[in-house]
Amino acid sequence: MTAALSPDSPLAARFVASPNHGARRGHGAPNCLILHYTGMPTGQAALDLLVDPASEVSAHYLIWEDGRIDQLVAEDRRAWHAGKAIWKGDSDLNSTSIGIEIVNAGHDGGSPPFPDRQIASTIALARELSSRLPIAPERVLAHSDVAPSRKRDPGEAFPWRRLKEGGVGHWVEPAPIAGEALFRHDEEGPPVRALQAMLALYGYSLDLTGVYDRRTRAVVEAFQRHFRPERVDGEADPSTIATLKALIETLAP
Numbered sequence: 001m002t003a004a005l006s007p008d009s010p011l012a013a014r015f016v017a018s019p020n021h022g023a024r025r026g027h028g029a030p031n032c033l034i035l036h037y038t039g040m041p042t043g044q045a046a047l048d049l050l051v052d053p054a055s056e057v058s059a060h061y062l063i064w065e066d067g068r069i070d071q072l073v074a075e076d077r078r079a080w081h082a083g084k085a086i087w088k089g090d091s092d093l094n095s096t097s098i099g100i101e102i103v104n105a106g107h108d109g110g111s112p113p114f115p116d117r118q119i120a121s122t123i124a125l126a127r128e129l130s131s132r133l134p135i136a137p138e139r140v141l142a143h144s145d146v147a148p149s150r151k152r153d154p155g156e157a158f159p160w161r162r163l164k165e166g167g168v169g170h171w172v173e174p175a176p177i178a179g180e181a182l183f184r185h186d187e188e189g190p191p192v193r194a195l196q197a198m199l200a201l202y203g204y205s206l207d208l209t210g211v212y213d214r215r216t217r218a219v220v221e222a223f224q225r226h227f228r229p230e231r232v233d234g235e236a237d238p239s240t241i242a243t244l245k246a247l248i249e250t251l252a253p
């Protein structure tokens, strides 16, 4: 059955029930969107997994390459998509988020482009959700943002710039790539701590160790995937840092 997402919405979704959900814990309305790619060869394989009770994974929405939207879990239920993840200190993101799976084979499938119609539906759905739910632009996140050491989706091929042009998410034009990495592996000192503090202020889960360690590199890589996708290498170069500063400066107070 296909039904409008809300009484005045032009968007419609087919409802394909997934059994994989529970009660949201201790929170009000969802205040964050987490975007994923399915990372499987076909959309059907992904849908089969997301509705299989044995998989114990799900998402609220699935967006096909041609722009069709399936709803798998009711918005007031807690879907199982984020896994072990943290943003701004919140470690139960499944309870505070809406999860959107976007059909795409992902890195392992050669990072195919996301078709225009699929991105148009993603923008329309995100706008529709943001009109009904208290979701700030800077809380439209990648799975990789909230689980940097484990996840790469939706990946650097995902067009965050176009989402921003469509009124979705927080994004600034990345600073041009120039210059070398500023820190060597395991380098230690106040400048490393300052970078970690900026990443943590933006929302990434990162201890201020003052060491350019493995975790810091993973977080820088996640940041680049979302905000400076031309080069994703985990190196804190001047463009990465300038882009991060510009993002923080453009956060609503």
Ligand SMILES: [Zn+2]
Pocket: 035, 036, 037, 081, 143, 151, 153
């Ligand atoms: Zn994911």
